[in-house]
Amino acid sequence: MGTTTIPHTETTAPVAPTGVWSWITTTDHKRIGVLYGVTAFIFFLLGGFEALIIRLQLGSPNNTLVSAEVYNQLFTMHGTTMVFLAIMPLSAAFFNFIIPLQIGARDVAFPRLNAFSYWVFLLAGLFINFSFVAGPLFGANGLSVAPNGGWFGYANLTSVQYSPGPNIDFWVLGLQILGIASLAAGFNFITTIINLRAPGMKLMRMPVFTWMSFVTQFLIITAFPVITIGLVFLLFDRVFGTTFYNVAAGGDVLLWQHLFWLFGHPEVYILILPAMGIVSEVLPTFSHKPLFGYAVVVYSGVLIGVVGWGVWAHHMFATGLGPIADSVFSASTMLIAVPTGVKIFNWIATMWGGRLEFKTAMLFAVGFVSMFIIGGLSGVMHASPPADLQQTDTYFVVAHFHYVLFGGAILGLFAGMYYWWPKVFGRRLREGLGKTHFWLLLIGMNLTFFPMHFSGLLGMPRRIYTYGADLGLNTFNLISTIGAVVTAVALLVFVYNIWASRHDRETEANPWNAATLEWSVSSPPPVYNFAVIPTVQSRLPLWVADGVTPATQPSVPPAPIHVPGGSHWPPLTAVGILIMGVGALLHHAFLPSLITALFGLAVTVVSIYRWAFEPFEV
Amino acid sequence: MSQAAAAHYTSTGLDSRKIAFWTFIGSECLLFGSLIATYLVYEGRSVSGPTTHDILNIPLTSFSTFDLLMSSLAMVLALAAVQRGDRVKARVALGVTALLGSVFLGLQAYEFTHFVREGLGFTTNLFGSTFFTLTGFHGAHVFVGVVWLTTLLVRSFQGKLGPEKALNVEIAGLYWHFVDVVWIVIFTVVYLIQTTPIAGT
Amino acid sequence: MGRASIRYAPAARWATVVALGAAVAVLTACSGDSYPQSTLHPLSDQTSAIDALYRHVFWWAVLVFVVVQTTLLVTLIRFRNRPGAAEPRQIHGSTLVEITWTLAPAAIIIAIAIPTIRTIFEVSGAAPAGALQVDVIGHQWWWEFRYPELGVVTANELHLPQGRPVALKISSADVIHSFWAPRLSGKRDAMPGRITRLAFTPDSLGTYLGQCAEYCGDSHANMRLRVMVSSPADFQAWVTAQTAAPAPSDSTQTLVLAGEDAFEKIRQPGNHSCIACHTIAGVSGGVIGPNLTHVGSRTTIAAGVLPNDSAAIARWLHDPSAVKPGSLMPTIDLTDQEIAALVAYLQSKK
Numbered sequence A: 001m002g003t004t005t006i007p008h009t010e011t012t013a014p015v016a017p018t019g020v021w022s023w024i025t026t027t028d029h030k031r032i033g034v035l036y037g038v039t040a041f042i043f044f045l046l047g048g049f050e051a052l053i054i055r056l057q058l059g060s061p062n063n064t065l066v067s068a069e070v071y072n073q074l075f076t077m078h079g080t081t082m083v084f085l086a087i088m089p090l091s092a093a094f095f096n097f098i099i100p101l102q103i104g105a106r107d108v109a110f111p112r113l114n115a116f117s118y119w120v121f122l123l124a125g126l127f128i129n130f131s132f133v134a135g136p137l138f139g140a141n142g143l144s145v146a147p148n149g150g151w152f153g154y155a156n157l158t159s160v161q162y163s164p165g166p167n168i169d170f171w172v173l174g175l176q177i178l179g180i181a182s183l184a185a186g187f188n189f190i191t192t193i194i195n196l197r198a199p200g201m202k203l204m205r206m207p208v209f210t211w212m213s214f215v216t217q218f219l220i221i222t223a224f225p226v227i228t229i230g231l232v233f234l235l236f237d238r239v240f241g242t243t244f245y246n247v248a249a250g251g252d253v254l255l256w257q258h259l260f261w262l263f264g265h266p267e268v269y270i271l272i273l274p275a276m277g278i279v280s281e282v283l284p285t286f287s288h289k290p291l292f293g294y295a296v297v298v299y300s301g302v303l304i305g306v307v308g309w310g311v312w313a314h315h316m317f318a319t320g321l322g323p324i325a326d327s328v329f330s331a332s333t334m335l336i337a338v339p340t341g342v343k344i345f346n347w348i349a350t351m352w353g354g355r356l357e358f359k360t361a362m363l364f365a366v367g368f369v370s371m372f373i374i375g376g377l378s379g380v381m382h383a384s385p386p387a388d389l390q391q392t393d394t395y396f397v398v399a400h401f402h403y404v405l406f407g408g409a410i411l412g413l414f415a416g417m418y419y420w421w422p423k424v425f426g427r428r429l430r431e432g433l434g435k436t437h438f439w440l441l442l443i444g445m446n447l448t449f450f451p452m453h454f455s456g457l458l459g460m461p462r463r464i465y466t467y468g469a470d471l472g473l474n475t476f477n478l479i480s481t482i483g484a485v486v487t488a489v490a491l492l493v494f495v496y497n498i499w500a501s502r503h504d505r506e507t508e509a510n511p512w513n514a515a516t517l518e519w520s521v522s523s524p525p526p527v528y529n530f531a532v533i534p535t536v537q538s539r540l541p542l543w544v545a546d547g548v549t550p551a552t553q554p555s556v557p558p559a560p561i562h563v564p565g566g567s568h569w570p571p572l573t574a575v576g577i578l579i580m581g582v583g584a585l586l587h588h589a590f591l592p593s594l595i596t597a598l599f600g601l602a603v604t605v606v607s608i609y610r611w612a613f614e615p616f617e618v
Numbered sequence B: 001m002s003q004a005a006a007a008h009y010t011s012t013g014l015d016s017r018k019i020a021f022w023t024f025i026g027s028e029c030l031l032f033g034s035l036i037a038t039y040l041v042y043e044g045r046s047v048s049g050p051t052t053h054d055i056l057n058i059p060l061t062s063f064s065t066f067d068l069l070m071s072s073l074a075m076v077l078a079l080a081a082v083q084r085g086d087r088v089k090a091r092v093a094l095g096v097t098a099l100l101g102s103v104f105l106g107l108q109a110y111e112f113t114h115f116v117r118e119g120l121g122f123t124t125n126l127f128g129s130t131f132f133t134l135t136g137f138h139g140a141h142v143f144v145g146v147v148w149l150t151t152l153l154v155r156s157f158q159g160k161l162g163p164e165k166a167l168n169v170e171i172a173g174l175y176w177h178f179v180d181v182v183w184i185v186i187f188t189v190v191y192l193i194q195t196t197p198i199a200g201t
Numbered sequence C: 001m002g003r004a005s006i007r008y009a010p011a012a013r014w015a016t017v018v019a020l021g022a023a024v025a026v027l028t029a030c031s032g033d034s035y036p037q038s039t040l041h042p043l044s045d046q047t048s049a050i051d052a053l054y055r056h057v058f059w060w061a062v063l064v065f066v067v068v069q070t071t072l073l074v075t076l077i078r079f080r081n082r083p084g085a086a087e088p089r090q091i092h093g094s095t096l097v098e099i100t101w102t103l104a105p106a107a108i109i110i111a112i113a114i115p116t117i118r119t120i121f122e123v124s125g126a127a128p129a130g131a132l133q134v135d136v137i138g139h140q141w142w143w144e145f146r147y148p149e150l151g152v153v154t155a156n157e158l159h160l161p162q163g164r165p166v167a168l169k170i171s172s173a174d175v176i177h178s179f180w181a182p183r184l185s186g187k188r189d190a191m192p193g194r195i196t197r198l199a200f201t202p203d204s205l206g207t208y209l210g211q212c213a214e215y216c217g218d219s220h221a222n223m224r225l226r227v228m229v230s231s232p233a234d235f236q237a238w239v240t241a242q243t244a245a246p247a248p249s250d251s252t253q254t255l256v257l258a259g260e261d262a263f264e265k266i267r268q269p270g271n272h273s274c275i276a277c278h279t280i281a282g283v284s285g286g287v288i289g290p291n292l293t294h295v296g297s298r299t300t301i302a303a304g305v306l307p308n309d310s311a312a313i314a315r316w317l318h319d320p321s322a323v324k325p326g327s328l329m330p331t332i333d334l335t336d337q338e339i340a341a342l343v344a345y346l347q348s349k350k
Helices: A020-024 A029-058 A068-103 A111-133 A167-195 A208-240 A253-287 A294-310 A323-351 A360-382 A385-391 A395-425 A431-457 A474-500 A569-585 A590-613 B003-007 B016-042 B058-083 B087-117 B126-157 B163-192 C002-029 C045-078 C095-122 C232-243 C254-265 C310-318 C336-348
Strands: C132-139 C142-147 C152-155 C157-161 C166-172 C177-179 C188-190 C196-200 C206-211 C224-230
Touching: A029 A068, A029 A111, A029 A395, A029 A474, A068 A111, A068 A167, A068 A208, A068 A253, A068 A395, A111 A167, A111 A569, A167 A208, A167 A569, A167 B016, A208 A253, A208 A294, A208 B016, A208 B126, A253 A294, A253 A323, A253 A360, A253 A395, A253 B016, A294 A323, A323 A360, A323 A385, A323 C045, A323 C095, A360 A385, A360 A395, A360 A431, A360 C045, A385 A431, A385 C045, A385 C095, A395 A431, A431 A474, A569 A590, B016 B126, B016 B163, B058 B087, B058 B163, B087 B126, B087 B163, B126 B163, C045 C095, C045 C196, C132 C157, C132 C177, C132 C188, C142 C157, C152 C157, C152 C232, C157 C232, C166 C177, C166 C188, C188 C196, C224 C232, C254 C336, C310 C336
Parallel strands: C132 C166, C157 C224
Antiparallel strands: C132 C142, C142 C152, C166 C196, C177 C188, C206 C224
16 A cells, blocks of 8 residues: 555546545545545434433423433433534534645645544544443443443542443543544644645635634644543543542542633634634625625634633633632633624624525525524623523523534534535535425524523523423423424434435536635546646635636646555554553453553554555655 | 646645644643643642652752753754764764663653652552653653654664655654653652642641 | 525514513513522522623623624525625625724623622622521532531531521532522532532522532432521521430330331341431431431422322332432332331431
8 A cells, every 4th residue: 555646648637446445545635524524424413313312301300211320321422422423523524625625735734644533533433332332341230331421521420439330431531532533633734724725825815614624723732632631630540540530639629620621612612613614605605795804704713712722610610719710711701702703793794785695505604693693692691600600500501502512513514514515525415405404403403402591590400311390391391302303303304315416416616606716626526636736816716817827727637646545554553542442441351451452552553653654655 | 837846835845744743742732731730739739648858859860851851962963963964973873862761761660660669659649640640641752752763763774764864853853852841841840849748738 | 495484584583582582571570489490580699699690691692682683684684685686796894894893792791791790709608707607518419418506417408597698618528519509599519628608698488499500420310409498486496406306206106116126226238227327316327328317307308309208208218229310328128017117217207
């Protein structure tokens, strides 16, 4: 495996290889993007199924659809899956496919590292979810030993004393492995955006999606090390008996919360910025008008990323930080509302005076703006610590973050899917089904989460498998449950849309008449992306006269193009890491654990060496 | 512009591997920063067992710090030698760097076993947990560096480390210097600046 | 579907605003009795201050919501594509506009921040001198309340005198919990190895519901509490009853005596015995489970999950983890007679 210079002839252009092995060994950012997208969407449906069961259980008080133990696993896995296995990798799908095309590059800076990130993600996701059926292997009572400490795993509930089974081990190790994938991708995309932009593609000419993704990558590489250490401490406490979160030894349970939220708050901006980037592409295209205030939108994104590091303790207002700390974090949190609001106003101003075409992608982008306003406003309410003492850990917070993550990130990601589907797959999703999907999802989402503002303020805490019948919460919960069912139907419509449109054919390079470089190549793009690396003279290269040279990409490259082949070392390295994780999981059985971990280490090290020394040229 | 030249066009004129490595260093700063911050937060809060005053050996650790600093010097010489194609000096310098790194690791191993015999283990108290985790992570980084340097040394003996491969050595040098700088911080924070234990809590 | 659906969109959005306002009005008009854990029906100085702040923030948020969503709506309708529409002017931005819509939200933020910071210090948990001291200790999955100055130890039901400031000192015996009685106080986490504080003055008589608000394991949902606010005289009577030595069992009450016997003497493998975990003054000193010296005087058992009647106590004794999954009280092998006796005994502990 390694270099394959695909020969160039006068009549043919390089094409991508076919077959399963070519997908397993691919280093092509477009294929890796598709792999991320498919995998992440399946995990999204899994997380949605978990949510549906949660809602069915909560549809009436004192319900017995699932036991407390199962419920606690469900809400833990729902949160963990949606954050780490659905939204982040769905964003990664777009990073992968779109960024090189938007900046005029043929691939990312490190194609094999890119593939490695995907395989690590897939294996980590399978590892964590394997816990659902791993009970018998650990001598547990039931089938499932899925994580049950919440997606935020507060110490010391997660200690070996209060969580003796393997559940939390699955969680800690799974997240550690996922962290490796995200970090590697972060280094890759930062380098790509800094170093592989086409001539003339200055930073302030880059599409906003690439900019927001750029900021996101910096957040990833700075935030993930912090949770890595927090998780290391938890792992060491559980496996070796260290004292990091051991109160009797003088340890402080709040250490976990600080480390977790130092990661956790940048994480939520990691979740939302890419979707904001997508919306910043879709709105101008379907308004037939450039983005209003491009520089301000970019700087706001950067500011959100930076200030986002200074707000973490707003997740801890109920822990008694003291009035001064409360005031400081309240102020920084309110401050972040300003650049966020500015972006919203710029989006509306983009549409103002435009010629608005309500294709499905546009509907989702507008939906994002509207829903994000609601989520942002409830966020401002949380920013006030005294008010938050009533709101925190209630369904009011659940409403807030679902409005920004579902109404925000998910709607934004769907906008991206409908927008870029023709570019990726060479066919459009159907508009009629798309609009049905949108309206059902908007209605379902609002039915599910709007009542939660009320149930929260009326005293329903989070993470409870049931609630008393005499609290006045029954109707609100019933409506939320109905909304969840509507949402599920909406997602089925989307899946059907994919199926129904699978044989449709798109021939245009630029079906939406958009402005950015990815629309200058065919749909789908050739394996080498650009026959001629473009030279860019404008932020809107396809809208402005002389915005890009050549004005159109030749269908046949004028000179031979080197396209790197595949490599099996990235997936093998990922397998080695998984084996090490399994070894750590078995820590109660010393010798099998050690042997497995060492074997995994050997596979990893050998694979890295072979990777480093194989002949591979980008 | 020909395709071949365009394929290697970079926006900054820098090799992508160097840029990527600096981003890695950036994230490593946060990794070690979290470890050091935790050490500082927990300093003086152990409820039992040996703590800093009881057990740290400043003279020995000063020597190992000096050793690591000298290894960075050797690394600088190694890079210079590779860049000008001086195979012999390159191999000597790489070997010395790796050797000095191994000496550092040996001294740490001695220190760790000595501490355990004196009653300070990984799980003994907060000091044990934070100290061994912090210095252990650092030591693991040194170990990886020694392996990396040894690999480069082997490549040199295979005749595959000429001036055109100088970037590989430069990046290894970046890593090595970073690990050294982290040690300077650890040595200062853990060994030199020992705060008085909080009495009565 | 496009044009028709956009025509209905304005109706949908205005409906939301109207519903929002109506719901808030309805909820606040409704008495708090329909919503026993409501944060919108405050009954203490602290929650009143919080509620006033919340309403202040809420109405600013409503203003922003109405202005922004309306602008969005108007934009969508006014500039939607019509046949023959001209290409729009390609505007890239306006510095003046950017400054305006940066300063306006910043001003609103300041309008919210000032009362926020004032209220932060107001409800910071520092109690006035002479406040009633209560120690709150969270356990998996019940609440321990100790009144150090009065010598009272009880569980799950917090008695307070109306009109007197109370100073809670909160911690945990195991994992992180959170004390929350919404009508009387914002929540405060209960953490092992740390002490947190709440201070408030309850201003109305009644019984108020609350529950743990930090996920603490299997039965987090079942860790409920009640706050009984009574007149100072009634409170004093309660304190007197709680600190009195329990009356010795009447020799004619054979069932109660049998229960006392069972309580003291049951020994099963794994240290499963009543006296190992529970305290009844003069009888046993266990501290793992709630203090049962005056358990008969409580209105609920099992941390508010069951009423304090014979059937419920019997059900609990028969299989605690069926009522509270994960319950740390083991299932003790008891005959029906033993259960009946224990029920009578516990109910006699008033």
